[in-house]
Amino acid sequence: MAQLGFYFDMTSCAGCKTCQIACNDRNDLKVGTLFRQVKTFEIGSFPTPGAYHFSSTCNHCENPKCVAGCPTGAMHKLEDGTVGHNKERCIGCRYCTWNCPYSVPQYIEEIGKVGKCDFCKDLIDQGENPVCVDACVMRAIKWGDLDELKAKYGSVSTSDLPILPLSSITNPSTLIKAKTIAKQKDFQSKEV
Amino acid sequence: MGETALLIFSLCLQAAIGTMLFITLGKQLYKDKLFKRAALTTAILSIAGVLASLAHLGQPLLAFNSLFNLGSSWLSKEVLFSGTFMGIAVLYALVIYLKPTNQTLATGLRWAGSVVGVCAVFSMAKVYTTSIVPVWQGANTYVDFFATTIAVGALIFIAASIKELQNVDKKIYGFIVLATVVIQAAVAVPYAINLGLHGQAAQASAEILSGLTAIIGLKWLLVLGGAGILVWPATQKAETKEAAPITGMIYIAVVSLVIGEMLGRFVFYAAIVASTVGLT
Numbered sequence: 149m150a151q152l153g154f155y156f157d158m159t160s161c162a163g164c165k166t167c168q169i170a171c172n173d174r175n176d177l178k179v180g181t182l183f184r185q186v187k188t189f190e191i192g193s194f195p196t197p198g199a200y201h202f203s204s205t206c207n208h209c210e211n212p213k214c215v216a217g218c219p220t221g222a223m224h225k226l227e228d229g230t231v232g233h234n235k236e237r238c239i240g241c242r243y244c245t246w247n248c249p250y251s252v253p254q255y256i257e258e259i260g261k262v263g264k265c266d267f268c269k270d271l272i273d274q275g276e277n278p279v280c281v282d283a284c285v286m287r288a289i290k291w292g293d294l295d296e297l298k299a300k301y302g303s304v305s306t307s308d309l310p311i312l313p314l315s316s317i318t319n320p321s322t323l324i325k326a327k328t329i330a331k332q333k334d335f336q337s338k339e340v
Numbered sequence: 341m342g343e344t345a346l347l348i349f350s351l352c353l354q355a356a357i358g359t360m361l362f363i364t365l366g367k368q369l370y371k372d373k374l375f376k377r378a379a380l381t382t383a384i385l386s387i388a389g390v391l392a393s394l395a396h397l398g399q400p401l402l403a404f405n406s407l408f409n410l411g412s413s414w415l416s417k418e419v420l421f422s423g424t425f426m427g428i429a430v431l432y433a434l435v436i437y438l439k440p441t442n443q444t445l446a447t448g449l450r451w452a453g454s455v456v457g458v459c460a461v462f463s464m465a466k467v468y469t470t471s472i473v474p475v476w477q478g479a480n481t482y483v484d485f486f487a488t489t490i491a492v493g494a495l496i497f498i499a500a501s502i503k504e505l506q507n508v509d510k511k512i513y514g515f516i517v518l519a520t521v522v523i524q525a526a527v528a529v530p531y532a533i534n535l536g537l538h539g540q541a542a543q544a545s546a547e548i549l550s551g552l553t554a555i556i557g558l559k560w561l562l563v564l565g566g567a568g569i570l571v572w573p574a575t576q577k578a579e580t581k582e583a584a585p586i587t588g589m590i591y592i593a594v595v596s597l598v599i600g601e602m603l604g605r606f607v608f609y610a611a612i613v614a615s616t617v618g619l620t
Contacts, residue, residue: 213472219406219416239405240398243415246471246612260398317472 151210151229152267153294153321155301156203158330160288163188163201163340170283171205174268181254183265184280189311189335198329199338202311203289205280206231206252206265207320214244214253223253229294229321230267238262249313250320267291294321301325311335343609345396350464351492351605352389353422354485355598356382356429357457358493359500362513364454366497367447370508376436378500382453383433385496386426393422414466421460428453461489474542475549475611480531484608487524488601491517491567495594498570502587514571517597521567525560528604532556544613552607559607562600569593 163186171177171184184205191198208230214223215231222237223244233253238261244253245262253262268278272291276282281289290297305323307315310333359382363375394400406419432449435442465485468476494517498510536546549556570593 216412217415217470219409219413219419220402221408222405237402237405237408238399239402241396241406241415242398243413243467243471246473249472255398257398313472 149225149227149229151294151321152208152272152291153229153297153323154205154207155290155292155297155305155323155325157286157288157290157325158200158202158327159325160286161186161201161203162286164285166283166285167203167280167289170279171265174279175263177263178256178258181256181263183254183263188338188340189330190338191329191332191335198327198332200327200330202309202324202330203280204250204322206267207250207318207322208265208267209321210319213247213249213318217243217247219243226269228267230269231264232266232269233262233264235259235261235263249317294323297323343396343612345392347602347605347609348392349389349396349422350485351488351598351602352385352392353425353464354461354489355492355496356385356389357425357453357461358489358491359385359496360425360429360432360450360453360457360493361490362493362497364450366501367450370504373501373504374436374440375497375501375504376440378497379429379433379436381496381500382429383426386422386429390422390426393419414463414470418460418463418467421456421463425453425456425460428456457489461485473545473612474539475535475545475613476608478531480527483524483527484604487520488604491520491524491563492598492601494520495566495570495590495597499590499594502590511571514567518564518567518571521563521597525564529560541613545611548611548613549607552610555603556607559600559603562596562603564600566593566595566597566600569596 165186186203212231220237222234226232240260253264305325409416465482468481494513536543
């Protein structure tokens with residue numbers, strides 16, 4: 149089975165959150181619900197402080213715990229390896245929010261169901277890019293077949309960072325070109 | 341506290357299942373007794389629990405969709421076993437009240453309810469232990485759920501069957517309850533103390549728990565106190581003129597233990613920290 153994935157170049161990310169806003173706009177999300185989010189982390193202290201930004205969304209994992217745990221089958225793997233969410237089937241039990249190590253599925257109170265990144269499936273089916281990819285002014289987000297992404301960026305990227313859960317739990321389909329300081333463990337999340 | 345419905349669901353179902361287990365045990369020991377009120381309590385508690393679980397859903401009318409992934413989802417299995425248990429408990433109460441002479445049917449339902457109930461409690465524990473919330477992972481959740489089932493079930497059974505158990509030595513039930521809650525405490529306390537050693541999310545949960553120390557202390561006081569009252573010699577006396585005070589003590593034990601277990605379950609849900617990174 150094919151497996152699509154994202155590549156995120158943290159060394160280029162300026163933390164502008166355009167990807168987050170584009171995603172919100174496309175999915176018509178209300179305040180408080182995010183399918184993609186940019187978080188900023190600080191590390192170290194004077195005289196050697198540092199900061200980095202991390203743009204995250206659904207990792208469309210190879211072994212998604214949300215799919216295994218979903219009692220309705222609403223969360224499911226598609227042929228392209230992405231994790232789809234069938235809104236008609238979802239009963240709003242929120243069990244996926246307890247199963248995703250990356251806290252990706254978002255419970256949307258108004259509709260009584262969860263929602264999450266669908267890899268802009270309708271756009272990629274028409275040969276276009278996901279909106280976050282096109283919106284990024286720094287061209288820090290790329291997407292494609294995970295094997296091809298690994299062949300191209302595998303030597304400079306990782307799926308494991310101190311801020312993230314172990315990739316062995318779900319095998320995320322996201323490659324991250326991390327800043328060196330992002331490998332330090334003394335990080336603190338910062339509101340920007 | 342966003343998980344009130346789940347608190348009610350899990351406690352009611354476990355109490356109902358525990359009561360059914362003790363009805364089955366009671367019938368093995370005293371074949372001539374019907375334990376009508378206990379059967380009715382089991383049915384009411386299981387209905388209340390299932391209704392509470394529906395209230396938790398964003399789309400309660402689509403609840404049957406939750407049976408679509410029985411293969412890999414423990415939540416699916418939990419729904420199946422809990423729903424089946426409720427059906428059996430209601431049927432059992434109907435048989436006991438309307439056709440008490442049909443012993444074959446009653447026995448079949450009682451045993452089926454007990455087996456399905458144990459499967460439901462196991463599935464409930466699995467739902468939590470297989471999630472990515474560190475505070476729920478490990479043996480503590482199994483021990484907590486089964487201990488609540490046995491302790492609350494035994495007490496509700498005794499309280500609902502006071503008249504039928506009038507001339508019966510209830511010491512054995514008292515010791516079962518006390519032993520169960522002592523095991524529950526012996527597993528839970530070291531687990532909570534060592535929680536901080538298991539990663540960031542677990543540390544965050546440990547911090548929440550340390551902020552709830554007073555509630556946790558009160559929980560153990562009520563749970564152990566409730567169990568203690570039951571093994572108190574006065575509570576064991578054969579019913580005479582002092583029947584009223586003894587009955588009162590049993591009710592106090594039930595209320596104390598149930599409130600204690602409710603506080604414990606409140607803490608269980610309050611300590612949720614799934615991940616320190618993500619969209620929430």
